[in-house]
Amino acid sequence: MSPPAGFARATLLGAAVAIVATLATADPYEADPDLAAADADYAAGRRAGERADWAEAVRLYKRAEIRHPDHADLQNVLGFSYRNLKQYELAFRHYRRALELDPRHRGAHEYIGETYLLTGDPAGAERHLAALREICLLPCDELSDLERAIAAYRSRR
DSSP: OOHHHHHHHHHHHHHHHHHHHHHHTOOOOOSOTTHHHHOHHHHHHHHHHHTTOHHHHHHHHHHHHHHOTTOHHHHHHHHHHHHHTTOHHHHHHHHHHHHHHOTTOHHHHHHHHHHHHHTTOHHHHHHHHHHHHHHOSSOOHHHHHHHHHHHHHHHHO
């Protein structure tokens, strides 16, 4: 391999590694990432979620919901917090509301699909995987994550 070709290959490999590293540390999908800057309760709810303090996250997100009842990201994180509290019906309610507000919300499709798996409904998860395949024209983390979750679910069965 010529030195210029080797340099080009090394440069491309380095760029690919940097992209993968960035994606690995990216936040979950948010349709409106500015809400955390605009609402202190939402921002505090995110911090509580980062600490896995799901009850506190729900409390704070519910306060933010009073001001932003039609915010898909807020409904999605409420669903995620309830899911982590194993309150699946409440989780489903908030995921469905997020999808009513934004039918292309990748995070809500992923999380509701994973919740269907937790409740023993792989067909429900597959429906949201199909939706993500239509939404993600390029590979997206939510699609990959739900594919892996479904594969793991099936391998345990």
